[in-house]
Amino acid sequence: MDTRNTLHARRYARGAIRPVAIAIVGVIGLIAAGAWLLIFKPHEDMALSDSGGHPSTPVTAGKTAAPTPANVGAMSLNELLSEARKAMNDQRMLAPAGNNAFEFYLKVLEKQPGNQVAADALRETFPFGANSAEQAINQRDFNEAQRQIDLLAKADPANYTLTILRSKLDAQRKLQDREQQQATDKERQQQLAAQKAASDKIEADRLAAEQQKTALAAEQQKAAQARAAQQQAESARQQAMAQQSATAPTGGSAAGGAGTHGPVLVKGGQPRYPTAAMRSAQEGWVEVSFTISPDGSVANVKVVDAQPRHVFDRAAMDAVSHWKYEPATQGGTPVASERQQRIEFKLN
Incomplete structure (x- = not known):
């Protein structure tokens, strides 16, 4: 018995709930239909009436945007609502400037502040307009974004979405300014680096030119100096030859074996050619000065000049040290004398 009562109560409850749910769905449908009739249907009908169509004929979506109408300020309410509807159909919520739904609805409210159709349309389409403004911000079209935000503010100045959009626009502008400043700083740094590189190259070229000039000098x-030394050696040689000629014995004194005469070489000899000079095929000469003792031996051998220096010096001194002379005489008496001789080193 209790079971039958319970099942009956459940069936009764389900039967009572079903009509309530149906009623709620119906109310929602009526509200949606009413909103469509109040906001969009009047404009669709007027747009179709203006174009010669029947109000029941559906409007084709995705039509090409119409050109900006002339003399918008002189349009009637119906004409403005018709243009607004066309802009809605073309998805021209906030752009282009002067030919968009928001501006047409705002013109309607200027002419008739209490127009419910325009006010409802602006309220319903506000989120779409905010989305359009946000896209303009993201695309960094800041002037267009500012225009759209100002247009949204005319429709609903107290809407908190405007605060968010303005903050985002300000942040994006600052970000762009920072990026531009960074790009400017980077370009400036590159220019400074290029200028420094050019300056360093000029300085390096100048130093190289100075070094080359110094080396040439x-x-x-x-x-x-080499020419002066050679001239000095030649002058000394000529002077020695002149001195030798002046001290040479005359024919009469030599024949008599007495009197005054200069030294006469009795035993000479070629100097030893240095091995290193021979290997490198070097040639040169050495100018030596020496003293001929009264006994005819050679002493005090010194190098006066040489070309090249320190290559043949030792060989020349060794050779001259072993020479033997008939000493110079003065009044028939052997005396010491000084002499200077150039020793040539040439390869056969």
Whole structure:
């Protein structure tokens, strides 16, 4: 008995709930239909009436945006609502400037502040307009974004979404300014680096030119010193030859074996050619001065000049040290004398 009562109560409850749910769905449908009739249907009908169509004929979506109408300020309410509806159909919520739904609805409210159709349309389409403004911000079209935000503010100045959009627009502008400043700083750094590189190259070229000039001057000075030394050696040689000629014995004194005469070489000899010079095929000469003792031996051998220096000096001194002379005489008495001789080193 209790079981039958319970099942009956459950069936009764389900039967009572079903009509309530159906009633709720119906109310929601009526509200949606009413909103469509109040907001969009009047504009669709007027747009179709203006174009010669029947209000029941559906409007084709995705039509090409119409050109900006002329003399918008002189339009009637119906004309403005019709243009607004066309803009809605073309998805021209906030753009282009002067030919969008928001501006047409705002013109309607200027002419008739209490127009419920325009006010409802602006309220319902506000989120779509905010989305359009946000896209303009993301695309960094800041002037267009500011225009759209200002347009949204005319429709609903107290909407908190405007605060968010303005904050985002300000942040994006600052970000762009920072990026531009960073790009400017980077470009400036690159320019400074290029200028420094060019300056360093100029300085390096200048130093290289100075070094080359210094090296050339040193070579010229060395060559001048070599010429002066050679001239000095030649002058000394000529002076020695003149002195030798002046002290040479005359024919009469030599024949008599008495009187005054200069030294006469009795035993000479070629110097030893240095091995290192021979291997490198070097040639040169050495100018030596020496003393001929009264007994005809050679002493005090010194190098006066040489070319090249320190290559043949030792060989020349060794050779001259072993020479033997008939000493110079003065009044028939052997005396010491000084002499200077150039020793040539040439390869056969």
